[in-house]
Amino acid sequence: MKVVPFCLTLITAIASLVLSALLFFSGRATHELQETLATQNRTIQQGASSAQIHQRMLGDLARLSLEHPKIRELLEKNGYHVERRTPPAAPQPEAAPAASPEATPDATPEATPAATPEPTATPRSSRNKNSSRRSR
Numbered sequence: 001m002k003v004v005p006f007c008l009t010l011i012t013a014i015a016s017l018v019l020s021a022l023l024f025f026s027g028r029a030t031h032e033l034q035e036t037l038a039t040q041n042r043t044i045q046q047g048a049s050s051a052q053i054h055q056r057m058l059g060d061l062a063r064l065s066l067e068h069p070k071i072r073e074l075l076e077k078n079g080y081h082v083e084r085r086t087p088p089a090a091p092q093p094e095a096a097p098a099a100s101p102e103a104t105p106d107a108t109p110e111a112t113p114a115a116t117p118e119p120t121a122t123p124r125s126s127r128n129k130n131s132s133r134r135s136r
Helices: 003-065 068-075
Strands: 079-086 118-123
Touching: 003 068, 003 079, 068 079
Parallel strands: none
Antiparallel strands: 079 118
16 A cells, blocks of 8 residues: 555544544533533422412412411511402493394303402512522
8 A cells, every 4th residue: 555545544534533532522511511401400490380389378378368367467577468459340341232143042141250359468678688588
């Protein structure tokens, strides 16, 4: 075998080996980054679930505080103000259009039941600007 083709083949083989090693290490680094992102996403999802649970519990406590003053005092002590919020009034239907021949008695809208007021708990502004409710 002549020297020139041998050198070209050797250079091509070495380049292929180096590029394969670079591809292996970059794939490994990418896999580690994906694992890190997956861990962060799980943490974020747990936080979102905790926030949803927190809001539901706070709503339940707000409803109970309307009947139990000790719960209301506890919420007030921890910075939440509970007030009874009335839902917005439903818009009144306008004059009914003339009945069409296809209309049936079952197609008439039913009366909506009166909604009960919904209690809500809203956080009050903190008196001490340097303190936080809970540190994580």
